[in-house]
Amino acid sequence: MAQVAVIGLGRFGFHAASLFHEAGHEVLAIDIDPGRVQRIRDHSTQAVVLDAREVEPLGALSIPDFDAVILSLGTRVDASALVTLHLKDLGVRRLIVKATSADHARLLEKIGASEIVFPERDAAERLVRRLSDVNLIDFIPLGEDHSLRQVTAPRRFLGKSLVELRLRNRFGLQVVGIRHGEKATVRVNPGPETVLQEGDVLFVLGRDGDLDRLKEE
């Protein structure tokens, strides 16, 4: 069970706090706005009204001991930059900061943010990937850079068996299921001798970069 602090309860911060809470983690939720703190009270372990730019109150909450601190103070670059600086000074180990532009992200990284989240850009990227991959029917993200994707068998693989294609050795990919056409049920863990036919849909697990190499050339 992790101990997480969320500073800034806009839409991203609010959802992060309540989802962590729902997942059984210990959540300290912080915001300068009493209304937002009140709304998170039933969805967090502890909810505090304070101005995150003040160093002492943050220090008093033993924030450095937390497994992760999430900072999402909105578009005010000065506030997020300042608080990031203070949190690094306090010794926060894992600091995840929400950025609102590419420059904002770069600035925060320089100051010491461990991870940047840019929800609007990330969502746009995933949408473009979803819509523009000719073969991509659906994908489930796993962790930072892996996914489980449904991919129509590329033309250059047809007529070959899974063991022949050596996807694991060549691409680091595993075929965990095959559906032979739209109407069929998924065959999980297809045997290595399975020969790919036109219209087969593969459920492939691997790194996003490696999965991209499956696209039609």
Place this chain on the structure above:
Amino acid sequence: MAQVAVIGLGRFGFHAASLFHEAGHEVLAIDIDPGRVQRIRDHSTQAVVLDAREVEPLGALSIPDFDAVILSLGTRVDASALVTLHLKDLGVRRLIVKATSADHARLLEKIGASEIVFPERDAAERLVRRLSDVNLIDFIPLGEDHSLRQVTAPRRFLGKSLVELRLRNRFGLQVVGIRHGEKATVRVNPGPETVLQEGDVLFVLGRDGDLDRLKEE
């Protein structure tokens, strides 16, 4: 190459438009604000200033012929609801709408949005999943009687490598991930030479009946 229209050039819309453009698709970018339309001009095929609530101008742009229309008009529920309605009337096939709350999302779905994007909530969900890793892979449904389970490596497997254990041939099971103890991150698609140690947690995919055979005897 897809033909995509993006209506509303806030951060999500702007990134969606420019990323589609970068990916080689034809992009029509629309916004009521001339400044935003100007900024997208070099990152789109065509950029138009108009109020999306007006039905005729939208119809005149042959928007129904597009492969997808992305609508991200911000927090004004009335505007997005109205434009969603008009776009469905016009016969838009694939309408992706950005929502700013759960209620907003449900409303848009009722009116006919094909897909809802909720960047802040989606990003918060992914973050929680990433940080509480243990639960991450737990909920992938594949077929009627298959599951993906986390199983502590049985004693009789310790000291053996995955290829030695031949789980696929013997049990019809695939090990799609390993976590070496509570604190570690999940290693996806571990190599066949991986030797199982005490405390390893295996993410195993297969038929429920076969997974049961993995339990300690």
